[in-house]
Amino acid sequence: MKLSIDHGSSVPLYLQVEDLLRKLITLPEYQNGKLLPNETEMANKLGISRNTLRQATNKLVYEGLLFRKKGVGTIVTRPVDSKAKNWMSFTQEMKSKGVDVVNYDIELSWVHPQKGVAEFLSISEESKVLKMERLRGNKEGAFVYFVSFFHPRIGLTGTEDFSRPLYEILQQDYAVV
Known part of the structure; x- marks a missing residue:
């Protein structure tokens, strides 16, 4: 998958990056606990600041799709598989x-x-x-x-x-x- 965003778009960069990350984590090479590319590398490839990349990453971390591990990197979380359709507390x-x-x-x-x-x-x-x-x-x-x-x-x-x-x-x- 080619990493690119449209710098001329009216859609904010962080939202484009968020969408790109969502697509990226569905790829087999990034699923089930695999590391995403290095933050600095990815920001440079996309031509954005690390802060913009972090803003998009933080959203996916908050949603539980990604996890940051200090000294390791950003990891794609494993999906929780449940057969329960109507889970009751x-x-x-x-x-x-x-x-x-x-x-x-x-x-x-x-x-x-x-x-x-x-x-x-x-x-x-x-x-x-x-x-x-x-x-x-x-x-x-x-x-x-x-x-x-x-x-x-x-x-x-x-x-x-x-x-x-x-x-x-x-x-x-x-x-x-």
């Missing part, structure tokens, strides 16, 4: 069965992820992630224990109102789900 599923969910305990902490979690999230073990432990159940008592780790790019701070359903927070406040 735990709260939604329990409500559909007539069960009101109660949070008995919620513990939040910023931790260095264990190797398996770091690999799953494609981040370094030196990064910090928000870890949430929840003890949940119904009015009779607790019956399930959840542990969740959140990728730093989501932007959770740990100060959110976690009495609300997690999916609601992620969807409405962070446009993630």
